[in-house]
Amino acid sequence: xxxxxxxxxxxxxxxxxxxxxxxxxxxxxxxxxxxxxxxxxxxxxxxxxxxxxxxxxxxxxxxxxxxxxxxxxxxxxxxxxxxxxxxxxxxxxxxxxxxxxxxxxxxxxxxxxxxxxxxxxxxxxxxxxxxxxxxxxxxxxxxxxxxxxxxxxxxxxxxxxxxxxxxxxxxxxxxxxxxxxxxxxxxxxxxxxxxxxxxxxxxxxxxxxxxxxxxxxxxxxxxxxxxxxxxxxxxxxxxxxxxxxxxxxxxxxxxxxxxxxxxxxxxxxxxxxxxxxxxxxxxxxxxxxxxxxxxxxxxxxxxxxxxxxxxxxxxxxxxxxxxxxxxxxxxxxxxxxxxxxxxxxxxxxxxxxxxxxxxxxxxx
Amino acid sequence: xxxxxxxxxxxxxxxxxxxxxxxxxxxxxxxxxxxxxxxxxxxxxxxxxxxxxxxxxxxxxxxxxxxxxxxxxxxxxxxxxxxxxxx
Numbered sequence: 001x002x003x004x005x006x007x008x009x010x011x012x013x014x015x016x017x018x019x020x021x022x023x024x025x026x027x028x029x030x031x032x033x034x035x036x037x038x039x040x041x042x043x044x045x046x047x048x049x050x051x052x053x054x055x056x057x058x059x060x061x062x063x064x065x066x067x068x069x070x071x072x073x074x075x076x077x078x079x080x081x082x083x084x085x086x087x088x089x090x091x092x093x094x095x096x097x098x099x100x101x102x103x104x105x106x107x108x109x110x111x112x113x114x115x116x117x118x119x120x121x122x123x124x125x126x127x128x129x130x131x132x133x134x135x136x137x138x139x140x141x142x143x144x145x146x147x148x149x150x151x152x153x154x155x156x157x158x159x160x161x162x163x164x165x166x167x168x169x170x171x172x173x174x175x176x177x178x179x180x181x182x183x184x185x186x187x188x189x190x191x192x193x194x195x196x197x198x199x200x201x202x203x204x205x206x207x208x209x210x211x212x213x214x215x216x217x218x219x220x221x222x223x224x225x226x227x228x229x230x231x232x233x234x235x236x237x238x239x240x241x242x243x244x245x246x247x248x249x250x251x252x253x254x255x256x257x258x259x260x261x262x263x264x265x266x267x268x269x270x271x272x273x274x275x276x277x278x279x280x281x282x283x284x285x286x287x288x289x290x291x292x293x294x295x296x297x298x299x300x301x302x303x304x305x306x307x308x309x310x311x312x313x314x315x316x317x318x319x320x321x322x323x324x325x326x327x328x329x330x331x332x333x334x335x336x337x338x339x340x341x342x343x344x345x346x347x348x349x350x351x352x353x354x355x356x357x358x359x360x361x362x363x364x
Numbered sequence: 365x366x367x368x369x370x371x372x373x374x375x376x377x378x379x380x381x382x383x384x385x386x387x388x389x390x391x392x393x394x395x396x397x398x399x400x401x402x403x404x405x406x407x408x409x410x411x412x413x414x415x416x417x418x419x420x421x422x423x424x425x426x427x428x429x430x431x432x433x434x435x436x437x438x439x440x441x442x443x444x445x446x447x448x449x450x451x
Contacts, residue, residue, distance in 0.1 A: 002372070034366055146415045
């Protein structure tokens with residue numbers, strides 16, 4: 001497939017790994033933000049090609065992982081108590097809430113459906129005019145335009161039985177929270193390529209300068225990721241901290257203005273509780289008042305649910321790069337994809353799921 | 365979740381900017397994709413598709429430049445790597 005195969009070229013991968021080894025003289029810790037990058041790194045064994053003194057830690061860029069248990073409880077409430085057709089990306093179904101997960105809600109008779117796109121949920125609403133249809137709108141900046149577009153399409157085509165339960169999160173505030181923490185060990189970032197496809201690169205300059213950390217906008221294939229690491233190590237070795245775009249085929253400096261306009265029209269910035277990490281100010285999106293009719297929280301007057309907080313899961317430390325999945329005593333034992341203690345073991349982008357699948361689970 | 369896959373635009377339909385879409389081929393698998401966020405896409409272009417929405421037209425020129433820079437690096441492997449500035 002064009003724009004995929006050539007970025008998996010083994011010769012290029014080894015050239016880049018050799019270049020990284022050649023320029024590395026000191027130990028460095030680099031975080032890839034996006035869970036998609038984490039999976040590529042672990043799946044292709046890219047970390048094992050790097051010199052020993054380069055440590056990759058895995059960031060919070062897994063929307064399913066950071067969606068709070070309380071929001072899952074609200075999704076369950078919509079499916080069970082309100083009889084809504086609850087549409088969700090498939091990854092979300094097995095993530096534990098404070099009580100049950102959405103798969104259990106489905107088993108108990110809730111109409112929970114997996115969709116590929118929020119626009120599919122609008123189509124389901126159109127086909128089921130007597131039912132309320134709610135889309136569980138999780139995601140980072142990459143997904144916000146699609147979710148906003150679902151609201152605009154519903155309004156535009158007169159679909160009145162559609163709404164969204166929003167759990168949108170933003171990358172730059174999370175990077176600040178990670179870099180600003182007392183126990184931070186991250187020295188450079190691979191920024192999430194597709195987030196930047198939407199939002200552009202302007203937000204990262206101030207972060208790089210303020211925290212003296214190079215930020216490389218990076219794609220998702222092995223060659224992309226190694227090139228991102230190469231440019232990051234180069235800057236670290238030379239004592240520079242700049243923003244560099246290593247994913248220029250998909251990222252313009254200004255981002256995607258059509259997409260940004262939709263996000264701006266439908267959503268506004270809000271504080272957000274990141275599962276395992278806590279509340280980060282101004283780190284999420286909620287539906288603007290002008291589109292309140294499409295906000296499931298207001299339409300159904302959902303219960304505010306209290307956070308029980310008691311969990312053995314160390315996802316917060318993993319997603320801040322302080323620990324790795326194998327550091328968790330429950331990893332591969334009490335916590336497995338079939339019966340997870342936390343979201344990173346469930347999501348196809350979760351760091352724990354990647355280690356379990358590609359690094360022998362409990363055996364290591 | 366932020367997964368976006370490149371596919372080739374086959375044909376475009378609709379005029380309404382909010383409902384305009386394209387048939388896109390992903391190595392032969394055809395899907396209907398919204399073009400609301402990539403109205404400039406033309407048949408033959410590659411678009412990056414995320415949850416049914418084209419979020420970008422792949423910039424062929426930038427892709428070629430990156431590849432040629434990386435290949436050059438491969439050819440120079442073993443020699444001193446020049447500071448070519450990043451792609």
